[in-house]
Amino acid sequence: MKIPQWINDVNLPYKTYDEIPQNIVDEINTNLDKVTSSHPIITILIAAYNEEVNILRCIYSLSKMKTDIPFEILVVNNNSTDNTQNTLDRLHIRKVFQPIQGCGPARQLGQENARGKYVLLADADCLYPQVWVEEMMKVLQQPGVVCVYGRYSFLPEKGYPRWQLFMLEKMKDVIASYRQIKRPYLNTYGISMGYVKEFGLKAGYVMANIRGEDGRLAFDMMKFGKIMPVKANSARPWTGLRTLDRDGSFAKALSNRIIREIKRSVKMLRSEKTHDTKTSTNDD
Known part of the structure; x- marks a missing residue:
């Protein structure tokens, strides 16, 4: 899968806030004035921590x-x-x-201030295609659905060629299909996730700085309805390699994920027991 042309249009080259020219800000604001509403049905919610340039790119794509x-x-x-x-x-x-x-506290405050009936989560360091909202809402507005999640792709960098990242994405898609059977909440990442705000508020985010706040919310919303995937490749947001860089190399990132999924493959065929997502740890 090649990088689509729209990525080049919105992936601004600036590295620091001081490099951002006013004409780019003006262009983004002109776009925003045309596409956003003061009476929204959807709130696109973004949590941002030290993203002075990335958030500009993200908003540019959303505009x-x-x-x-x-x-x-x-x-x-x-x-x-x-x-x-x-x-x-x-x-x-x-x-x-x-x-x-923490993303949990940030997104909790965000949904409390959201004006829309639906919340779409986006990440500050990601780029979003023009069809993202439409494709997410096609599934989220189906009867009985309370939460949806989308697929995503990686932008290549030195040491991580696009063909390797494409292989990793396909593996992740297969794993997601397997999880969807009994544990769909494990597929819900804030990079591309949507839900009905009413049920998000009832479930609530964990108010601690811990990974998996998105999946915890989704797990608690399952009592209200279904979690469904958005499979359209055209709706994939694109992200950098922060999560992969933690492993040190592509080979290490791939092997770690394969080993982890093999270890819990049998468990994935059983539904998760009811538990307190607000106090559980990621080792539970």
């Missing part, structure tokens, strides 16, 4: 969204120490500040 469904963009500055707030203040979007560190 080119093609949909007839009214939406707003709400960014939660999660106690950033860089120029993230300065970037946000230059853009025609809604923003709030959450001093409690």
